[in-house]
Amino acid sequence: MISKNRQLKEAKVQEIKEKLEKAEAVVLASYQGLNVEEDTELRKKLREAGVEYKVYKNTLVTLAAKELGIDGIVQYLEGPISIAIAYDDATAPARILNDFAKNHKKLELKAGIVQGAVYDQAKVQELATIPPKEVLIAKLLGSLKAPMSNLVYLLNAIAEKNGSAEVTE
Structure with a gap:
């Protein structure tokens, strides 16, 4: 019999997989050091642009990414990582996070996935200029x-x- 905890983790991995499959773009960012007001401001900007912003356990994101064959993103899943997911505008999460990071040095772009291709930090910042x-x-x-x-x-x-x-x- 599968434990309740394992069932919850499997459900969460499935949820992450579905979001990654549907997403036009996903941007990973390190958010450690942002205070509550800054985090609330960032979430509001992302929500207004139709971007979903989540924090998942890195191990669960790693499992979901590997199941989808997006192994290249796993190397960026270290430490506290937030995930911005866009379903319509592929440039929105990169643009909003990059603009926010200019005034809030504690937010750092890590990597991204755009239509299945893994982008490093430099390419995500380049995407933010579109x-x-x-x-x-x-x-x-x-x-x-x-x-x-x-x-x-x-x-x-x-x-x-x-x-x-x-x-x-």
């Missing part, structure tokens, strides 16, 4: 709109010039 999905879409739409706007302006100028030429003739 603007949010909405900004990228707006820029794309703006760049698509610009040539059409220029064409309409040009055609309008030609029409006005031709219209004024007819009046003078």
Whole structure:
């Protein structure tokens, strides 16, 4: 008969596996030394961006990662580690944690997983520089709109010039 404690751990490993499978991006950070106010502020920012923020036992995360074949992340699971999980915007957890770490030196990015690929600290910080999905879409739409706007302006100028030429003739 399996002990109650083991059942709870197996359930927690299954929960972690499901979250890692569904996630667009996962960022690991060392949070040791943050006070309650700082932690609350960080959690609020992450929640507003739709990012789930959890602290799990490293051994349980290690088991889940190994079962999913994400062994590369295991080396970063040392000491107190928090996990930020994004299901929609792959850059959100890296961007928010990186911005927060600039003013709170006790928070340190460790590593990340983006669509199954393991990123080290440098790559996670690089990922943090990518603007949010909405900004990228707006820029794309703006760049698509610009040539059409220029064409309409040009055609309008030609029409006005031709219209004024007819009046003078």
